[in-house]
Amino acid sequence: MWIPIQIDDQSAEPLYYQIETQLKSLIVSGQIEEGTLLPSIRELAASLSCSVITIRRVYQDLENEGLLRTKQGTGTFVAKVGTGERDEYRRTVVQTAVETAVDTGISVQYGEEELKQLFLKILKQKYDKKSGRDRE
Amino acid sequence: MWIPIQIDDQSAEPLYYQIETQLKSLIVSGQIEEGTLLPSIRELAASLSCSVITIRRVYQDLENEGLLRTKQGTGTFVAKVGTGERDEYRRTVVQTAVETAVDTGISVQYGEEELKQLFLKILKQKYDKKSGRDRE
Amino acid sequence: MWIPIQIDDQSAEPLYYQIETQLKSLIVSGQIEEGTLLPSIRELAASLSCSVITIRRVYQDLENEGLLRTKQGTGTFVAKVGTGERDEYRRTVVQTAVETAVDTGISVQYGEEELKQLFLKILKQKYDKKSGRDRE
Amino acid sequence: MWIPIQIDDQSAEPLYYQIETQLKSLIVSGQIEEGTLLPSIRELAASLSCSVITIRRVYQDLENEGLLRTKQGTGTFVAKVGTGERDEYRRTVVQTAVETAVDTGISVQYGEEELKQLFLKILKQKYDKKSGRDRE
DNA sequence: GTGGTCTAGACCACC
DNA sequence: GTGGTCTAGACCACG
Known part of the structure; x- marks a missing residue:
């Protein structure tokens, strides 16, 4: 495999x-x-x-x-693990990464709106690229 | 100091x-x-x-x-560094953290909208907490 | 090694x-x-x-x-570094050393011709010695 | 003074x-x-x-x-020191700087001719600039 | 075996 | 007082 x-x-x-x-x-x-x-x-x-x-x-x-x-x-x-458990894990991992990103922004004095715009920009970029790849 | x-x-x-x-x-x-x-x-x-x-x-x-x-x-x-350089550094650091967060989301198959909502929630939480601290 | x-x-x-x-x-x-x-x-x-x-x-x-x-x-x-980068580094290092030498000459009022002759003498000495060593 | x-x-x-x-x-x-x-x-x-x-x-x-x-x-x-002594000092200082430059060239495998050309170029530059300043 | 971190403590050079 | 170099030696993480 x-x-x-x-x-x-x-x-x-x-x-x-x-x-x-x-x-x-x-x-x-x-x-x-x-x-x-x-x-x-x-x-x-x-x-x-x-x-x-x-x-x-x-x-x-x-x-x-x-x-x-x-x-x-x-x-x-x-392993066969409960769907709930798996989702829990999945959520935790993403949440941690997002929290780290926000904390980083705060630590260098980024404003809330400024950080939001940056995030949305990057989100769009990455998902557009991804769907491009998925179609291939 | x-x-x-x-x-x-x-x-x-x-x-x-x-x-x-x-x-x-x-x-x-x-x-x-x-x-x-x-x-x-x-x-x-x-x-x-x-x-x-x-x-x-x-x-x-x-x-x-x-x-x-x-x-x-x-x-x-x-050091006395050009403001531009310092801003550049500041931006890079935050951008990297945000990119990592988004990449993590993608790697565990998070949808674009789902990830956006999670981010907005955490963003609000953290900045509310921060402004609480700032007022003290 | x-x-x-x-x-x-x-x-x-x-x-x-x-x-x-x-x-x-x-x-x-x-x-x-x-x-x-x-x-x-x-x-x-x-x-x-x-x-x-x-x-x-x-x-x-x-x-x-x-x-x-x-x-x-x-x-x-x-590390695998671009050859260009390595050459660049090599050139910079030598250039700096040569500039320092010339600046020193100027600072103690050496004339251009005088400094040139001194350089050529030392250059010859060192490279003759080197090729002697290389042949061994 | x-x-x-x-x-x-x-x-x-x-x-x-x-x-x-x-x-x-x-x-x-x-x-x-x-x-x-x-x-x-x-x-x-x-x-x-x-x-x-x-x-x-x-x-x-x-x-x-x-x-x-x-x-x-x-x-x-x-102090009043003999002219010979002063010249001796002057020569030593320049000679050392030139030797260092040549040694540096050798250490990164510069060829004799290549190093000579580099030196002459820098020599000319610096002395041209100097005589420009002197005329002011 | 490899590199990575951290310690305590010494001695020197600079201001 | 400051930072700069160097030491011996410990313990951990990686392959």
């Missing part, structure tokens, strides 16, 4: 973190359905050209968070 | 980074005027209960970014 | 600065190719008999200048 | 060093004649807006080098 994960070599973010974040997003947003069997640690490591240790950590972390489940000798699956 | 910096011991963010970020905000937002003599590294270290080396690093980093200027035997000053 | 760096204990120049300057020269002149994995900070510190912190500072400074890229857990690499 | 010394606040060079270097140049190049009575420490400090400590250090250093002589209760004079 093919998993769409992009690694940015230039980024300062740790490898495991890049992979973990993206995989998490795919799961909680429903782009990978529950019950799905994920690629083996070795496979995924190979396809991302990174160490198995790194992937093992990712799977481990997500299992600890209850998003994955490992069956000995079979592989790693996306 | 007193500088309002809050340290969060629980945070995963490195100490030096917390201080650096806050000091940077104070400068680029104009809350500390250019030319101001900052507290000595020993003073600030004492008042934040951390090592002088940590403060030294903060001052040095900000000097490398052109926000501070240090003179041996005299002290550390807020 | 072995890196040819000479330390002069007698010099008034700070240790970190001597190392930094020489490493920078090696990189911008192309004597160390881009992408090369440099020795670990501990290794280099040992081979130069100095503290790891001194080397760490060197690597960090050069990373801030965009000449190196470090990845935690992996090591420190020579 | 007025002494033409420029202080660069932006420079990383220590204050005392900027002053010392310029004063030294004025003396060894003969722009201030031997026997001249220099301004008092307080006067010079006032006219350069710096600490008397800094000027005291400058006078002290130059006295140690034999370029100045202090008479109790009278003031500080430019």
Whole structure:
């Protein structure tokens, strides 16, 4: 099974973190359905050209968070979690990011209206670009 | 001179980074005027209960970014930077944070309208709270 | 990997600065190719008999200048920088040194011809010595 | 007596060093004649807006080098030194600067001819500019 | 193994 | 008093 994960070599973010974040997003947003069997640690490591240790950590972390489940000798699956729980997670992640953005604005003395306009501009840009990509 | 910096011991963010970020905000937002003599590294270290080396690093980093200027035997000053440059910096920082927030929303399949409403809600909350504090 | 760096204990120049300057020269002149994995900070510190912190500072400074890229857990690499940028850097460094020399001459009232002859003499000396060394 | 010394606040060079270097140049190049009575420490400090400590250090250093002589209760004079000695000093200072420039060129793999052309270009520029200023 | 952070403490140079 | 350099050594995070 093919998993769409992009690694940015230039980024300062740790490898495991890049992979973990993206995989998490795919799961909680429903782009990978529950019950799905994920690629083996070795496979995924190979396809991302990174160490198995790194992937093992990712799977481990997500299992600890209850998003994955490992069956000995079979592989790693996306766990069945309540829809409410998944939505909760999804909401939390976005909310945190938005709060950070607003806090940043406040910290450098951005006005409420000024910040709102900036947000709306960027929102439009990004979603226009996205729908462009989606149509392809 | 007193500088309002809050340290969060629980945070995963490195100490030096917390201080650096806050000091940077104070400068680029104009809350500390250019030319101001900052507290000595020993003073600030004492008042934040951390090592002088940590403060030294903060001052040095900000000097490398052109926000501070240090003179041996005299002290550390807020650099005189073109207003344009400072505004530019201020804008970049906020824009990056907003972009990250929107990207996060997209990554977990948030709809444009849904994300907009969430943002507006948080924006209102935070600015209401802020104006409450400001009136005190 | 072995890196040819000479330390002069007698010099008034700070240790970190001597190392930094020489490493920078090696990189911008192309004597160390881009992408090369440099020795670990501990290794280099040992081979130069100095503290790891001194080397760490060197690597960090050069990373801030965009000449190196470090990845935690992996090591420190020579960054892939545009050739133009590297040439630009190389030119700037030499130009500054030459300007300083000429300014010094002017400040003590050297005549143009007098300074030129002195330069040509020293140029010849140094390059003759160099080509002698190169042949070895 | 007025002494033409420029202080660069932006420079990383220590204050005392900027002053010392310029004063030294004025003396060894003969722009201030031997026997001249220099301004008092307080006067010079006032006219350069710096600490008397800094000027005291400058006078002290130059006295140690034999370029100045202090008479109790009278003031500080430019010492009478042999012309040979003065020329020797003048030559040394320029030679060192030129050697540094050539060394820098060599360290980043500049070719002999390339470096020569760069030098001649800068030499011409600077002396043309100088003679422009002199004619004013 | 790698780099990243933080500490305490020393000594020097500058003003 | 100020900042600048350097040290030894600890502990953590990453691969």
